[in-house]
Amino acid sequence: MTHHGFAIEHFDVIDSTNTYLLDKARSGASGGLVAVADHQTAGRGRLDRRWEAPAGAALLMSVLLREALDHDELHLATAAVALSAAAAAEQACGLAPGLKWPNDLVIDDLKVAGVLAELDLSNPAAPAVVVGIGINLTWPGPPGVGGTCLLDATGVAVARDEILERLLEQLEGRVALLASESGRATLLAELERQMVTVGRQVRVVLADREFEGRAIGLSPEGHLRVESGDGVIDVQAGDVVHLRPA
Secondary structure, three states: OEEOOEEEEEEEEEOOHHHHHHHHHHOOOOOOEEEEEEEEOOOEOHHHOEOOOOOOOEEEEEEEEOOOOOHHHOHHHHHHHHHHHHHHHHHHHOOOOEEEOOOEEEEOOEEEEEEEEEEEOOOOOOOEEEEEEEEEOOOOOOOOOOEOOHHHHHOOOOOHHHHHHHHHHHHHHHHHHOOOHHHHHHHHHHHHHHEOOOOOEEEEEOOOOEEEEEEEEEOOOOOEEEEEOOEEEEEOOOEEEEOOOO
């Protein structure tokens, strides 16, 4: 099925929509292919974390993009999907989740969705990026992980197909922005506006250390700029905890 310029494939059960599209990319599939699943048996998030939800309780989807992006612009593909998801949720529920650096959507600091982008360079002449997203619709996630769902946060029960329709409608325009320098600048500016991490006191957890400071913005490469006692640090990868006021 083709919708808003995307070719959609539906699965009752799949190991991972990201894995499926990465395999399709290696086989030469065109950009714009979308995989949607009722249930994933091996869904994953950042840092090889598992992402699981009961069947039908979340929108689980990935999209294959073949936009001509430099390596330091690939975060904009993730941003296009995350921003589209936030806009789709606002249309459906009346409340837009904020974006928490680097790849979560949150409502009142509770995670409602996660995004994972993976790069395929098997054909250097036509690199592909697969961006997956899981949006909690009726299930907030397991206890203790600080999650929520659109139903709990807004009181609105949104059907998966409705949120998918709205997300793809939003994504069509944002993918078009990736094609030009001015469009990419527009997307980066929207990302920074919607990034609720900016302006917050945060704790940054890296592989070898952690520190606290104030998130002051994003670099053009999508790194989080944190002002700490050691000056301004550009965080390329790591976990960020929003600190509530004392």
